[in-house]
Amino acid sequence: DTEVTQTPKHLVMGMTNKKSLKCEQHMGHRAMYWYKQKAKKPPELMFVYSYEKLSINESVPSRFSPECPNSSLLNLHLHALQPEDSALYLCASSPGTGYQETQYFGPGTRLLVL
Amino acid sequence: GQNIDQPTEMTATEGAIVQINCTYQTSGFNGLFWYQQHAGEAPTFLSYNVLDGLEEKGRFSSFLSRSKGYSYLLLKELQMKDSASYLCASKAAGNKLTFGGGTRVLVKP
Numbered sequence: 472d473t474e475v476t477q478t479p480k481h482l483v484m485g486m487t488n489k490k491s492l493k494c495e496q497h498m499g500h501r502a503m504y505w506y507k508q509k510a511k512k513p514p515e516l517m518f519v520y521s522y523e524k525l526s527i528n529e530s531v532p533s534r535f536s537p538e539c540p541n542s543s544l545l546n547l548h549l550h551a552l553q554p555e556d557s558a559l560y561l562c563a564s565s566p567g568t569g570y571q572e573t574q575y576f577g578p579g580t581r582l583l584v585l
Numbered sequence: 586g587q588n589i590d591q592p593t594e595m596t597a598t599e600g601a602i603v604q605i606n607c608t609y610q611t612s613g614f615n616g617l618f619w620y621q622q623h624a625g626e627a628p629t630f631l632s633y634n635v636l637d638g639l640e641e642k643g644r645f646s647s648f649l650s651r652s653k654g655y656s657y658l659l660l661k662e663l664q665m666k667d668s669a670s671y672l673c674a675s676k677a678a679g680n681k682l683t684f685g686g687g688t689r690v691l692v693k694p
Contacts, residue, residue, distance in 0.1 A: 502680050513672055513684035514628065527679055561627055565680060571616065571635070572680050576627040 474498075475577035477562050483583045486552060492580045494545040494562030501567030503545040504574060505537060508559040520545060521567055552584045587611050589685035591673050596691045597663055605658045605688045607673035616676040617649050619658045622687070623669045631658070631671075660690070668692045 475496045484490050494503065502521050506514035519527035520539040534556075536548040545562055559581050563574040588610040597603040609617065616635040620628035634640055634649035634656060646659040660667055670687040677683070 504680075511687075513674075513687050516681060516683070519680060521680070527681060567680075571633055572676065573618070573630050573633060574680075574682060575630065576620075578627050 475562055475564055475575055477560075477577035477580050479580055480578065481581045481583075483585065484549065484552065485585055486554070488552075489548070489550045491549065492547040492560055492562075492582075494547075494564075494577055495543055496564040496575075496577075497543055498564065498575070499542075499566075500564035500575075501542055502565045502572065503539065504563040504565075505535075505545070505547050506561040506563065506576075508561055508579070514561055518547075549582075552582075554584050557582055557584045587675065587677065587683040589673055589675055589683060591671075591685040591688045593686065594689045594691070596693060597660075599663055599665060599692055599694050601663050603660045603663060603690060605660070605671050605673075605690070607656045607658070607685055609654050609656070609673070609675045609685075611654075611675040611677055611683065613677040614651070614675060615678065617647075617656045618674040618676065618682065619645075619647050619656075620672040620674060620684075621669050622672060628672055663692045665692050665694070 505517040508514045518537045523539045538546040559579045561579045562577040565572040565574045591607045619631040622628040632647035644661045672687045673685040674682045
């Protein structure tokens with residue numbers, strides 16, 4: 472089973488709203504990732520969690536706040552977003568062993584900020 | 586830093602072969618991935634190369650030359666369902682993946 476699930480599938484929010492994206496995997500992976508993907512562009516790394524600790528933050532604005540409550544869950548809290556933040560947000564996970572580290576992606580949350 | 590180049594678009598005929606090239610310049614290079622992404626869907630893993638040479642997996646093969654900073658993905662016996670974007674991604678330290686811009690492959694009957 473190489474399934475990563477994400478909820479919600481679609482989200483529309485205003486610039487003053489607070490919302491959260493959720494990601495879950497049950498593969499025993501210890502590394503989890505958030506990516507942002509704009510239309511016809513490749514995914515861009517936002518955050519990496521390794522063993523529930525934030526290991527990489529790609530200079531993401533503070534209106535995006537990641538959280539890793541346990542080894543299976545990854546959240547992305549959103550607050551005061553801008554219309555240009557509208558994109559597909561992808562979660563991924565990998566074993567975390569340091570070998571190969573194939574990342575498996577969830578289906579994504581399509582976010583529209585009005 | 587990271588720099589990854591791949592062609593923007595390629596067109597091929599059903600049943601044919603297509604080769605997608607990728608060149609990279611990656612500090613702390615630790616492997617090269619290929620992903621397939623259909624429109625509106627998540628990327629799905631195709632292949633991984635860390636040593637020089639060819640890895641074959643059914644209709645798909647991937648090649649790596651570390652000294653040349655070069656990889657290619659070979660798609661054989663093309664099918665209509667192979668129409669998708671193909672993403673080359675290099676891996677550096679810290680499990681950091683950097684993606685190329687993607688190559689849109691259009692398979693025509």
